[in-house]
Structure formats: C-alpha cells, structure tokens
Amino acid sequence: MDRKLKFRNAEGELVDLAEIPATRFKNEFASMFEQAALGKPVAITKHATPKAVLISYEEFQSLMRARSAGLGELEAQFDALLEGMQRPRARAAMAAAFDAPPSHVARVAVKAVRKRRRAKPG
Numbered sequence: 491m492d493r494k495l496k497f498r499n500a501e502g503e504l505v506d507l508a509e510i511p512a513t514r515f516k517n518e519f520a521s522m523f524e525q526a527a528l529g530k531p532v533a534i535t536k537h538a539t540p541k542a543v544l545i546s547y548e549e550f551q552s553l554m555r556a557r558s559a560g561l562g563e564l565e566a567q568f569d570a571l572l573e574g575m576q577r578p579r580a581r582a583a584m585a586a587a588f589d590a591p592p593s594h595v596a597r598v599a600v601k602a603v604r605k606r607r608r609a610k611p612g
Contacts, residue, residue, distance in 0.1 A: 495507040499529060500551075506530075508525075508530070509535050511538075512534050515534045515544075523544070526546055528546070531543055532544045
C-alpha cells in the first residue's frame with residue numbers, strides 16, 4: 491500500500507487510511523472490499539489524488555448519524571430564533587425597521603458600526 495492518511499473511525503480512534511491507485515483497486519477489489527468491511531477504510535486514487543473512499547457500512551452509518559445530529563441541532567437553533575422573532579417586541583421592531591425612511595436606516599447602521607469598532611479590543 492502506498493502512503494497513509496488518517497481517518498477517525500466510529501469509535502473515535504485515529505486509524506490509517508491506505509491510498510490505493512484505482513487500477514490496483516480494480517485488480518484487487520475482493521481484498522480491498524474485505525479490508526474495508528473489517529474497518530480498514532481505503533482511499534482510491536487517480537493520478538495520485540484521492541477520488542473516493544471505501545468504508546464499512548458501520549462507518550457509513552456512523553457518519554450519517556453524526557451528520558443528522560448536526561442538522562438536528564441547527565434545526566433547533568433555527569426554531570428558537572424563529573420563535574424569538576414572533577414575540578410582540580421583535581415584530582414591532584421589524585415593522586419599524588421596514589417602515590423607516592432610508593436616511594434613518596443609514597444613521598442607525600453608521601451608529602452600530604461605530605459602536606462595534608469601539609468595542610473591539612486592540
């Protein structure tokens with residue numbers, strides 16, 4: 491096997507990820523398949539550049555669970571923000587912002603930028 495990359499598996503361990511040229515992968519598919527099924531992922535390269543990775547189904551499921559959990563967390567944050575924007579005070583502020591003349595919006599924006607600059611350390 492050519493060179494090694496690192497891969498964090500479902501158990502959180504850092505394991506070697508072997509890079510295999512596509513031609514060799516085609517010729518040794520059964521062996522590479524077995525290796526991946528046993529939890530040893532294989533990076534398939536073309537012109538020395540990784541193009542695909544063969545992983546076990548267990549690793550795939552772990553990646554999908556991690557992705558889903560992240561999305562669920564973002565959905566919860568979005569729902570909380572949306573709920574906050576439905577409160578009477580927030581609704582009134584948004585209505586006032588949309589009804590404000592452009593000159594007022596510009597003054598408020600400049601004031602906010604100046605305030606932010608003063609708050610920055612350094």
